[in-house]
Amino acid sequence: MPVTCSASECGSRAILKRPKTGDALCRECFFAAFELEVHHTVSRGRIFQRGQKVAVGASGGKDSTVLAHVLKVLNQRYDYGLDLVLLSIDEGITGYRDDSLETVKRNSAQYDLPLQILSYQDLYGWTMDRVVTSVGRKGNCTFCGVFRRQALERGAALIQADLIVTGHNADDIAETVLMNLLRGDIARLERCADLAADFAQSGAVPRAKPLKYAYEKEIVMYAYFKKLDYFSTECIYSPNAYRGFARSFLKDLERVRPRSIIDIIHSGEHLRVKAQLRDRLPVLDRCSRCGHLSSQGVCKACVLVEGLNRGLPKLGIGKKASLLLQSDVRRMDGKGCGNDSRGIVCGSGKDEGIVCGSGKDEGIVCGSGDRTSGCGNESELTVCGKADRECLPSEDVGMKGRVDVVSVGDLERGISACGDCDHLGSCNGSGG
Ligand code: SF4
Numbered sequence: 066m067p068v069t070c071s072a073s074e075c076g077s078r079a080i081l082k083r084p085k086t087g088d089a090l091c092r093e094c095f096f097a098a099f100e101l102e103v104h105h106t107v108s109r110g111r112i113f114q115r116g117q118k119v120a121v122g123a124s125g126g127k128d129s130t131v132l133a134h135v136l137k138v139l140n141q142r143y144d145y146g147l148d149l150v151l152l153s154i155d156e157g158i159t160g161y162r163d164d165s166l167e168t169v170k171r172n173s174a175q176y177d178l179p180l181q182i183l184s185y186q187d188l189y190g191w192t193m194d195r196v197v198t199s200v201g202r203k204g205n206c207t208f209c210g211v212f213r214r215q216a217l218e219r220g221a222a223l224i225q226a227d228l229i230v231t232g233h234n235a236d237d238i239a240e241t242v243l244m245n246l247l248r249g250d251i252a253r254l255e256r257c258a259d260l261a262a263d264f265a266q267s268g269a270v271p272r273a274k275p276l277k278y279a280y281e282k283e284i285v286m287y288a289y290f291k292k293l294d295y296f297s298t299e300c301i302y303s304p305n306a307y308r309g310f311a312r313s314f315l316k317d318l319e320r321v322r323p324r325s326i327i328d329i330i331h332s333g334e335h336l337r338v339k340a341q342l343r344d345r346l347p348v349l350d351r352c353s354r355c356g357h358l359s360s361q362g363v364c365k366a367c368v369l370v371e372g373l374n375r376g377l378p379k380l381g382i383g384k385k386a387s388l389l390l391q392s393d394v395r396r397m398d399g400k401g402c403g404n405d406s407r408g409i410v411c412g413s414g415k416d417e418g419i420v421c422g423s424g425k426d427e428g429i430v431c432g433s434g435d436r437t438s439g440c441g442n443e444s445e446l447t448v449c450g451k452a453d454r455e456c457l458p459s460e461d462v463g464m465k466g467r468v469d470v471v472s473v474g475d476l477e478r479g480i481s482a483c484g485d486c487d488h489l490g491s492c493n494g495s496g497g
Contacts, residue, residue: 070094081290084282084323092290099287103135103275104143110260112228112273115146120226120270122217123151123172123180125165127288128232130172130295132276135287136230137176150224151176154216155184156209157192158300165296172294183220185212189370197302200378205302208369208378215357215366221270233274236281239326240311242333247311251338252346252360258333268351269358280326 068079072094079089083098090098107113121136123129133151140147153169156162166182173180186192189212197205221229238258245254256262261273276284288295318325338346351357352364359365372378 072098081286084286084319085280085327087323095286095290099279099283100135100138100142102278104139106260106278107139107145107273107275108143110273112230112261112275113145113147114227116148117146117227118148118150118225120150120152120181120217120221120224120229121178122229122231123153123169124232125153125168125172125296126232127284127293127295127297128234128237128276128281130168130232130293131279131284131288132230132232133172133176133178134291134293136275137178149178150226151178151180152217152220152224152226152229153180153182154213154220155182155186156213157185157194158302159194161298161300161302162193164298168294168296175294181220181224183216183223185216188212188216188219189366191370191373193302196373196378199373199376202302204379208373209302211365211369215364218270218357226270229270229272230275231272232276234276234279234281234284235326235330236312236315238274238277238333239315239329240308242329243311243315244308251342254333255336255338258330258336269349277330278327280323 068089069075070077070079070091071088072090075091075094077091077093080092081095082089083095088098113119119136121129121133123133133149136147136149139145140149151169151173153166155166169180169182172178184192193205193209196208200208217229217231241257242254244250245257260277261271263271287293315326315329347360349358349360352359352362352367354363354367357364357366361368369378
């Protein structure tokens with residue numbers, strides 16, 4: 066016997082059971098309920114103001130396609146007064162992003178919304194295809210996530226948007242809460258379930274997630290029954306094992322108790338960091354190098370690009386390595402190295418850093434001829450001034466034990482060499 070739609074006074078035949086509530090609904094009542102919930106999310110959260118230009122992060126996937134469609138509908142239905150623009154980031158992933166961008170271009174025409182595309186190649190000089198060639202398939206998503214976050218910010222600034230909205234759904238947010246909890250990432254844990262982030266102190270473009278309470282399954286149903294044009298292939302570089310575990314765990318929980326997703330989000334919303342810990346949390350500010358949003362002196366994107374450009378991509382991954390590279394990037398901005406540095410590049414001969422020219426260090430790259438891959442001796446990484454990079458080889462500077470992790474590109478970009486020994490930065494001219 067056909068089931069009747071449970072919405073009051075409908076009486077039509079139900080065609081689906083809502084994953085979130087278990088209600089049996091007809092197609093039209095499901096659309097109405099879904100759209101009304103998104104409207105409640107944005108109106109209760111007061112994320113829009115009339116007259117705002119809103120950049121909709123659009124990847125061509127189901128979430129961002131549904132977001133663009135629903136916002137277009139709600140903007141007209143409730144007269145939000147928003148100027149909506151699609152903003153896409155081209156990561157440079159052949160066979161994935163090139164195809165999904167074609168979907169976004171069609172969406173732009175279908176919804177009559179302007180589209181702005183920015184590419185990693187233009188912003189960072191690297192495509193993800195090249196990043197993966199350099200870093201491998203482990204850790205590649207760290208680069209991609211950091212670059213995308215900043216790229217959205219830069220794109221929004223370019224089109225003078227007042228707000229960025231992204232298609233993060235309830236499942237994404239619950240997974241993120243779980244991951245941050247499991248990793249003990251206190252700084253992210255407190256804010257990852259927020260509906261909006263305003264970054265007021267740093268002046269960065271605020272962000273919001275209007276689909277925060279929309280279940281992934283319902284987004285798929287909405288896209289399917291609305292016959293939206295979206296791209297459903299997974300990224301070819303998507304190992305992201307840790308999120309995968311959190312996702313499977315969440316799916317198991319959802320099977321037993323569908324409310325688990327919302328309950329985890331509610332838990333995340335109410336978690337508060339102890340006052341004594343709060344002082345130790347990083348404060349969002351501006352990168353001293355590129356001027357974009359950062360919780361460190363030099364932002365993670367600059368650190369990662371620096372590592373890639375130097376042929377040391379893994380040095381930007383992981384907290385310790387990132388800090389080391391941060392200190393080095395700062396030094397390259399003119400602060401000099403000194404003898405006691407733990408930095409990556411130093412010619413002092415006394416460093417405990419990762420890269421040192423002393424010939425005695427347990428460094429990864431050394432110009433001494435004792436430990437580099439170029440000289441045929443042991444090296445933990447495949448980066449060497451002689452073999453893999455365009456650099457100043459140690460024989461050119463005539464100094465045994467000097468660091469040769471200085472690319473010609475670095476010098477062309479104006480990073481000065483020591484007057485006495487031709488090495489990077491001011492190494493006190495102490496020789497080595
Ligand atoms: Fe980028 Fe990783 Fe997502 Fe692929 S799966 S688009 S590499 S973050």
